Amino acid sequence: MRKRVLSGMRPTGRLHLGNFSGALENWKRLQEEYESFFFVADWHALSTDYAKTSDLREYIHLMLVDWLAAGLDPHKSTIFIQSHVPEHAELHILFSMITPIPWLERVPTYKEQQQELKDKDLSTYGFLGYPLLQSADILVYKADFVPVGIDQLPHLELTREIARRFNFLYKPVFPEPQPLMTEFPKIPGTDGRKMSKSYNNAIHFSDTREELWEKLRTMVTDPKRIKRTDPGDPEICPVFGLHRVYSSPDIIKQVDVGCRTAGIGCIECKTWLKNSLVEKLVPIWERRTHYLTNVSMVKAVVEAGAKRAREVASSVLTEVRDAIGL
Ligand code: TRP
Ligand code: SF4
Numbered sequence: 001m002r003k004r005v006l007s008g009m010r011p012t013g014r015l016h017l018g019n020f021s022g023a024l025e026n027w028k029r030l031q032e033e034y035e036s037f038f039f040v041a042d043w044h045a046l047s048t049d050y051a052k053t054s055d056l057r058e059y060i061h062l063m064l065v066d067w068l069a070a071g072l073d074p075h076k077s078t079i080f081i082q083s084h085v086p087e088h089a090e091l092h093i094l095f096s097m098i099t100p101i102p103w104l105e106r107v108p109t110y111k112e113q114q115q116e117l118k119d120k121d122l123s124t125y126g127f128l129g130y131p132l133l134q135s136a137d138i139l140v141y142k143a144d145f146v147p148v149g150i151d152q153l154p155h156l157e158l159t160r161e162i163a164r165r166f167n168f169l170y171k172p173v174f175p176e177p178q179p180l181m182t183e184f185p186k187i188p189g190t191d192g193r194k195m196s197k198s199y200n201n202a203i204h205f206s207d208t209r210e211e212l213w214e215k216l217r218t219m220v221t222d223p224k225r226i227k228r229t230d231p232g233d234p235e236i237c238p239v240f241g242l243h244r245v246y247s248s249p250d251i252i253k254q255v256d257v258g259c260r261t262a263g264i265g266c267i268e269c270k271t272w273l274k275n276s277l278v279e280k281l282v283p284i285w286e287r288r289t290h291y292l293t294n295v296s297m298v299k300a301v302v303e304a305g306a307k308r309a310r311e312v313a314s315s316v317l318t319e320v321r322d323a324i325g326l
Contacts, residue, residue, distance in 0.1 A: 005034040005180070006143035008041040008082065008134075011059040015066040016202035017277075018187040018195035021245060024070040026147055026182050027077070036077040037141055037309060040064060043082050043089070043133060047126045048117060064298050066205050069288035080305030082137065087313035091136035092129070094320060098165055099132055107131050107154050135159040139174050140313045147180040170323040173316075185245045188238035190219040203277070205284055212277060216270045222259075225266065232259040232266075239266070239273060247276040 007027065015024070030036055040060050046053070060081060072079060082088055104110065109131070114122045134155050138146055139162070146156055156179045163174035188194065189201025196202065203215055221239055225232035234240035234256050243255050251272050258264030291298055 002033070002035045003144040004037070004141060005030050005145045005147060006037040006039075006138055006141050006177075007147050008039045008044070008137055009063065010041045010045045011056065011063045012045075012197060013055070013059045014062050014204045014206045015070070016195055016197065016204045017242075018189070018202060020070055020205070021187050022149070022184045023147070024067065024072065026184070028071050028073075030147060030180075031073060031076040034145070037143070037312075038067070038072060038077050038079050039085075039137070039305075039309070040081045041134075041137070044130060047124070047130045047133075048113070048120060048122065050124070050126070051120070061295075061298065062206075064302065065288060065291045068291050068298070068301065069205055069284045071284075071287070074301045074304065078305050078308045079301055080309045081302050084302065084306035085140075085309045085313055087140050087310065087317050088133070088136050090317055091140045091313075091320065092133045094324065095132050095136055095162055095166070096129065098169060099162060101128075103158065103161065104128050104132060107158060109151070109154065131155040131158050132162070135162045138177050139163055140316055141309070142175055142316060143177045144175065145180040146177050147182065149184075150181070153179060166320075166323075170325075173319050173323050186241065187245060188241040190215050190238070192220045192238040205281070205288055209278065212281070213274055216274050216277075217267070219270065221266045225259075228265050229262050231262045234259045239269060243269075243273055243276065246280055247273065251276065 007023070009019075009023070027036070027038060040063050042056065042060055045056060045059070049056070064079070064081075067079065068074070105128070110128065114127075131154070135158060138156075138159050146152075146159075148156065156177065160176040163176050166174055186194070189196065189199055190203070191199065191201040193199055193201060203212060207215065216239070219239055220237075222232040222234070222237040224230065225237075234243075237259070240255060240259065243252050247255070255264070255269055255272065259269065
């Protein structure tokens with residue numbers, strides 16, 4: 001029996017290179033080895049954006065398109081939308097009965113996010129329950145491993161606590177899922193900060209070749225390299241940061257030496273980076289266009305995904321109801 005992996009992402013719209021190298025490349029590797037479940041966490045999106053849902057459908061669709069474009073394979077992974085599997089919600093309400101409120105109040109993201117997203121009223125029941133819904137997402141499949149970023153570790157810790165409490169109160173139904181932390185390369189954005197949608201410094205899958213070049217052309221470099229004859233320091237240059245992840249060892253070496261000796265100019269350096277990125281992006285662009293023009297194929301993927309997910313989730317729910325005595 002293969003071990004089971006599960007992860008989700010909130011539908012925030014188009015994916016960028018940071019998401020790709022941070023999560024999706026990892027998911028792609030995992031789908032080869034594990035029984036994998038990947039879902040769009042649309043209920044979780046509501047927990048912060050309940051007041052503005054006009055773009056939600058589009059965001060969900062674009063995220064699925066980008067996942068498929070990136071190479072998630074619906075023949076290998078179960079790909080679905082959270083709200084298509086109501087068992088998540090049933091398990092969430094059952095967990096809510098056994099979860100002391102302080103367990104939720106002390107999850108660090110709770111107060112942090114309330115502080116950070118001051119423009120939204122997050123004094124809601126659903127927002128407090130965010131990590132408990134996540135626990136239900138994970139445990140409803142009895143997932144063994146959950147690939148997540150470091151910021152999600154407290155949510156996983158809560159998930160294990162919920163599993164233990166349930167097992168103790170009723171019957172040993174749930175395994176304790178483990179986080180799967182992988183070393184991710186740091187992906188700098190065009191302004192040198194971490195690539196992020198909210199910094200407006202991201203390179204998206206949806207960018208055209210021309211948009212890509214425009215972003216690279218105007219990208220921040222070593223600020224001390226003003227004239228073409230000034231030697232530069234690649235270590236502090238975000239362009240080099242991207243070369244490191246996306247270029248061949250040969251090119252990386254040439255940039256490293258060429259920059260330090262003023263043997264190459266920044267535009268030349270950026271042209272090489274563009275070539276490396278285009279090579280990576282061409283198959284992604286092709287699949288993206290394919291799924292954008294064949295909307296029904298995306299629908300078919302998530303329909304089959306929900307069907308498969310519900311098979312697993314409903315059998316776990318049967319055990320759960322039985323353990324509780326419902
Ligand atoms: N909270 C996660 C995030 O913001 C998304 C998520 C929801 C998730 N449910 C999950 C991740 C279950 C892993 C497992 O990234
Ligand atoms: Fe950055 Fe390349 Fe210019 Fe060096 S040559 S400063 S690495 S863009």
